[in-house]
Amino acid sequence: MQKKIDSAGQSWQYHQQKPTAGRKLKLLEADELLVALPLIYRLISLAEVEKRKDWFYEFGETVEREQLYIKLTESLSSLNKIRKQATGVEDALIQTNLLLNCYFSDYGWRMVRKELSQIKKRKKKSHIEIGNDLVIKLKQFMAVNQIDTFDQAIDHLLSEYPKENDEY
Numbered sequence: 001m002q003k004k005i006d007s008a009g010q011s012w013q014y015h016q017q018k019p020t021a022g023r024k025l026k027l028l029e030a031d032e033l034l035v036a037l038p039l040i041y042r043l044i045s046l047a048e049v050e051k052r053k054d055w056f057y058e059f060g061e062t063v064e065r066e067q068l069y070i071k072l073t074e075s076l077s078s079l080n081k082i083r084k085q086a087t088g089v090e091d092a093l094i095q096t097n098l099l100l101n102c103y104f105s106d107y108g109w110r111m112v113r114k115e116l117s118q119i120k121k122r123k124k125k126s127h128i129e130i131g132n133d134l135v136i137k138l139k140q141f142m143a144v145n146q147i148d149t150f151d152q153a154i155d156h157l158l159s160e161y162p163k164e165n166d167e168y
Helices: 030-043 046-051 062-085 089-103 106-124 132-144 150-160
Strands: none
Touching (some): 030 062, 030 089, 030 106, 046 062, 062 089, 132 150
16 A cells, blocks of 8 residues: 655645544654654554554555564664664655554554653653752742742752852
């Protein structure tokens, strides 16, 4: 099954009717590869296909799916190697995106993008534990200096830290 891809190589080609509302689905982008590849490898396994049938394009024969699975794993492996070299990623990414578009259903790709978004969000945040007395002091500092968030307060305090002590 051949899919046509737009010039940017990033638009999902819908299997069913294109939705009239909401965001368009997009395929993988080069800056997402580090986070996305482990997720994709985990989700494309034939065991996952059996578990989440509605996430994957429905093929007439299992042989078709198995052949596409082999092509997809080879393409992902090649993409991962090229990503590490940081040259020529675009062509490999377009090829992998074409295969992903053939492998996942519209619903399945929406779920993949959702999981990917959650992973990216978790990677942006860190949680540190501090004592209640420091939280109270920090809140007082925020009130006095009209600061809205803990991030802004900590950033303000760190920027006030003497420049000669930049050896953190």
